[in-house]
Amino acid sequence: MEEKKILETLKEKFPNGVLETTALLGDETALVRRDDLLEIVDYLRKKPFAFNLLLDMTCVDFPGRHDRFEVVYHVFSLALNRRLRLKLCVPEDEPVDSLIRFWKNADWLEREAFDMFGVPFRGHPNLTRLFMYDGFEGHPLRKDYPLRKRQPRIALRSPE
């Protein structure tokens, strides 16, 4: 597969779904529309691309923007030995489609993003906090969460 072909093919296949493509510093990136995420991921997972490994998923918070959160996926194709970054912009409290149907590690990754940023994922079977505890207030990796914020004490859990 040629250097630029992945992004070009993707753009041709999804003229409306792929909003922007860049390849800064060699990291190929496609900004995709939120509604087309599942379709695009499904397409990418099939041959000839076979992006079968979800390397990583995370969020970036840009308070003040209309689409406050940027959800960033890094996918990897073992067959092509290529990485691809998919990004999508999400307004606050708007859901993103869960990728749990494609990748099992999306379960924990999405729980982490929900925990840290409060981005809800549509179709996730158990969207609870991953690192923080029940009763934790706020989402710590949001930019408006102060570094040294104190949390209220939670009641001791009594044995039933």
Added chain:
Amino acid sequence: MTTRLEKMARPESLLINMGPSHPAMHGTIRVMLELDGERILNSEVEVGYLHRGFEKTCEHRTYFNLLPYTDRLNYVSPLINNVGYVMTIEKLIGLAVPERAQIIRVLMSELSRISDHLTCLAAMAMESGAFTVFLYKMKAREYIWDVIEATTGARMTTSYIRIGGVRADLHPDYQAAVGKAIVETRKVLKDVHGLLDKNKIFLNRTRDIAVMTPENAISYGWTGPCLRSTGIAYDVRKAHPYLIYDRLSFEIPIGERGDNYDRYMVRMKEMDQSLRIVEQCLELLKRLPSPVLAGGLEPAEAVRRSRSQRPEEPVRLSPNLEGSEKAVYPGILAADPRYVVPPKEDAYTSIEGLISHFKFFMKGHGIRPPKGEVYFSVEGGNGELGFYIVSDGTDRPYRLHLRAPCFHVVAALEELIRGHMIADVIPTFGSMNMIGGELDR
């Protein structure tokens, strides 16, 4: 609030907590088990007990300042974390690193990888009853950590790799010390192979227990030794070579069945390969000229003399700064003053050096990569250790995210232990090499 398992559990089955303070739960992790007798029907893994807010903290530290935090991710192989973070920044700013520093980085990464695997397997063996193996492996690790200590000044929290190179050159007797570590490690590996490979007790607890299929491993995003144990030869060092890995000859050992035993075996074989790489690095370093250091003025004397005129003689630095003399700088650090701490000799004796020293550490100055985002990964002890950094052009990262390899591995624990005995949790969990600092960040 009730957990998922408590809601789902059948009324007649027994719920048991393993952890968070169980001796075999390396670090702290809680595994809730739903049991029928000794058989595990279902389980739920709860992580986050070691969450320190690494990513949040990093957003409030400068690029130089946050380096020590990366030591505390995978605390058995801190040097690989340093390399991963530093190389991500170097990719973002486009900084070339001197060859000697690259070789030192590879050398230190591989020594760390060996110590990482030794620790993992030592713990795994001890928890399944082979205490001798634990002691042998700890002995080998000591020799490796002696080298690391003599080079970096610390055993665990090294902060040795710097943006643009490494902090200091290797210590004068490194060839002998590394040679000794190699010999001792080889001996230990041979002993351990003899003790465990055909050991009936060990085999019963590892062979065909917690089998992972290649498809499932990929679906879980496994990388590193765990993925390779299922038969997929993916190694970042080969797939996306960084530093000088493309010039070195080594193999990627793979397993066949993806069970606990294969995960053990792949790690054992990987240590052999790492030792090969270390030997090649020693050879490469021998060929490079090493700078001659002469004694010089006391720092206080140099400062006093430079009030009237800049002294010609070299300055003798404090023993704490051994290996980072100005004479060795060209070999170990890039020449770009924007990204590298100026040599102490300059900071002591010249106004230019002092200014660049202050500029480097002053708030709002320091290392300021251009705007943009970058992902870079190295092969860590557990797999692909990736950093995703978003820079907004200031001296601190806008967002720093770590792709922790064991996050994805531990996510599969629930599925791996389903249907097995409680006792199988221990070797399964041991073979995964969960590192709390890296998983919970």
